[in-house]
Amino acid sequence: MILHATATGDGPDLLLLHGLFGAGKNLGAIARGLAAKFRVNSLDLRNHGSSGHAADMRYAAMAADVLETMDSLGIGNAVVAGHSMGGKAAMMMALTAPARVDALVAMDIAPIAYGHDYDAYLAAMRALPLRPGLTRHEADTALADAAPDAAMRAFLLNNLILAPAPHWRLGLDEIAGAMEDLIDWRDPEPLTPYDGPALFLCGGHSPYVPARAHGAIRARFPNAAIETLDGVGHWLHAEKPAEVIAALKGFLQ
Structure with missing residues (x-):
């Protein structure tokens, strides 16, 4: 599926992937903050925003959507940054198509299964x-x-x-039907760790990346830096956008 995308800025390509119930525009502050150094492509993932709907919401399918969209935009490789659900899609991209991912940023999410209250x-x-x-x-x-x-x-x-x-x-019906896949994590087979640069940026008040998840991160992303932003929860990009932008700029330099 080719996803709806908007671009801002100029430079090497960077993809932004939003979380559940969101859309590309929800990461607008981050896009604007990075636009001086990157061409920031904000995507609406399937069943969200202006993109199409489909029943399959496994992360392999969402990663394939992003790769197909990159092809349609003439993007060979890019930095890929995602929040929550989008972070899991970004991780799956890095694990299945590492040559297309220059660097990975996962915001307040880990490659583990979660409970949910949705x-x-x-x-x-x-x-x-x-x-x-x-x-x-x-x-x-x-x-x-x-x-x-x-x-x-x-x-x-x-x-x-x-x-x-x-x-x-x-796509409310599709999301409801796929919730178990959305909260789960399934490694691609065979699993080959992504050895490129990776940043896992976590909210200090968020339970989404507990200490027990650090092993799962490092097993799949051995060069990952795990950083915590104090005073924020799961929606770190909305609560402290300037600090998130600074962290991303520091990592991407």
């Missing part, structure tokens, strides 16, 4: 009556029980398009 979000979003005249306030109220945090509701509702007719730009 069922309530998905159920509430799928149950929302998409009737003519629906307002964002009504949608926000409908999601309040499933997502009591206002910031999370706003993030989810970024995917609700009200005009000309209300619809979700997410």
Whole structure:
């Protein structure tokens, strides 16, 4: 699948891959911060943003989408940076097509399986009556029980398009059906570690990259640097974009 992509800046190519329920534009601050040194290509992964929908959401399929999109854009190789779900897709790219990945950045994610609490979000979003005249306030109220945090509701509702007719730009049915694949991690067979440069940037207040995950990282990415940003959670790029940009610039230099 060729993915929707937007580009900014000039220089060597860098790909940005967003997380679950997101879109390429969610990493806009990072794209702008790196645009002076790179041509930053922000991609919408399958079932997200303006890209197509498909039932298969295994990371091998998502990595193949990114490679196909690179081919369509005339990009031979690039730095690949991803947050959460996008970080797992970036890792799979590095492991399966290492010659195409100049360097890897994984933001607050590791090559391990996770638990999740997204069922309530998905159920509430799928149950929302998409009737003519629906307002964002009504949608926000409908999601309040499933997502009591206002910031999370706003993030989810970024995917609700009200005009000309209300619809979700997410493939909600496809995501719900693929959730077990999304929270899982399956190594490619045979597994050949990626020996290029890699940065795993973690949120100090996030549980997503526990100490027990460091062994899994180093077994697959032996040259990885694992760094922690203090005072941020899983959404480190939104909470402290300047610090994330500085960390990426330092690594990529």
